[in-house]
Amino acid sequence: MNTMATIKPPSPNFSPLKQSIPSLTQPWISCKLPIATDSIAAAFVSSNSNRERGHAAVSVAFNPSGNYELSLFDDDEENAQKCPPPLPPTEGRFEVVIDNDIILRLDLTPFHTATGIASPLSVEPKEFLERTIGFTINYTKEDPNDPRELSEYGEIRLWFVRLDAAYPWLPVLLDWRAGELARYAAMLVPHQMSLKMGVVFNPEALELFVMNKVFIVYNWLKQQNVPKPRLRASDMARMLGFGIGDELFDLIDKHPFPPS
Numbered sequence: 568m569n570t571m572a573t574i575k576p577p578s579p580n581f582s583p584l585k586q587s588i589p590s591l592t593q594p595w596i597s598c599k600l601p602i603a604t605d606s607i608a609a610a611f612v613s614s615n616s617n618r619e620r621g622h623a624a625v626s627v628a629f630n631p632s633g634n635y636e637l638s639l640f641d642d643d644e645e646n647a648q649k650c651p652p653p654l655p656p657t658e659g660r661f662e663v664v665i666d667n668d669i670i671l672r673l674d675l676t677p678f679h680t681a682t683g684i685a686s687p688l689s690v691e692p693k694e695f696l697e698r699t700i701g702f703t704i705n706y707t708k709e710d711p712n713d714p715r716e717l718s719e720y721g722e723i724r725l726w727f728v729r730l731d732a733a734y735p736w737l738p739v740l741l742d743w744r745a746g747e748l749a750r751y752a753a754m755l756v757p758h759q760m761s762l763k764m765g766v767v768f769n770p771e772a773l774e775l776f777v778m779n780k781v782f783i784v785y786n787w788l789k790q791q792n793v794p795k796p797r798l799r800a801s802d803m804a805r806m807l808g809f810g811i812g813d814e815l816f817d818l819i820d821k822h823p824f825p826p827s
Contacts, residue, residue, distance in 0.1 A: 654744045657699045666705040670726045678730060687734055692791045696799075699742035702750070716760055718753040727754035736787040738780050739803050748806050752776060777809050785819060 656662075663681045668674075682700060684690055704717055717723055731737065731751075741747040749766075756776045757769040781800050788796035797816045804811045 695740040701742040
């Protein structure tokens with residue numbers, strides 16, 4: 568069985584509680600994502616490791632050409648700052664615009680209007696996979712001096728929780744290169760904000776989120792007859808710092824749900 572990622576013992580300065588992502592105030596992509604491997608997905612990330620299971624830092628950079636470049640234990644801040652600058656929104660993407668009123672009413676109408684998606688059963692994924700979906704959040708703070716980021720406002724997060732409950736496969740359709748996937752994850756996954764590092768995810772919560780989305784997205788893509796569903800689900804996970812191998816998908820296919 569082949570390993571899905573090269574795992575090394577943790578560096579002395581590595582903190583497994585830090586998931587380094589740029590600030591939510593601007594569009595961004597994932598530049599550095601330390602992850603913990605001593606949890607439910609470990610077998611699918613490092614299945615042939617003979618060492619005791621511990622923490623490993625895997626840095627993930629997205630190359631605009633479409634390739635992923637993996638590096639391990641890059642603690643050099645100067646090198647970390649050389650990650651590609653955030654890419655602009657994909658031209659022609661579906662843009663969902665929400666504001667205070669929409670958020671407070673938990674109104675999903677702007678999503679339906681912008682995308683044309685009337686219900687979870689009425690989606691033709693091909694166009695959305697090509698054009699992608701993004702969000703513009705026009706949120707006016709009651710206190711202009713409130714230092715919180717958008718992902719720290721409970722009412723904004725609750726709107727995204729409702730959206731995700733209605734369309735749990737949505738992450739695979741987002742504008743990944745412009746940072747929409749990581750931004751979406753920040754709305755749904757417990758985290759803290761760091762002036763130095765940006766978003767600091769709870770690693771176990773992030774892992775559970777990623778694995779849940781892999782299960783949902785893979786099954787949905789297969790139901791929609793989308794080519795290469797394994798690759799698309801794996802790429803989605805890798806954008807958040809997780810390598811998923813064929814062993815996991817083999818298990819899913821062997822024990823489908825609902826049973827065939």
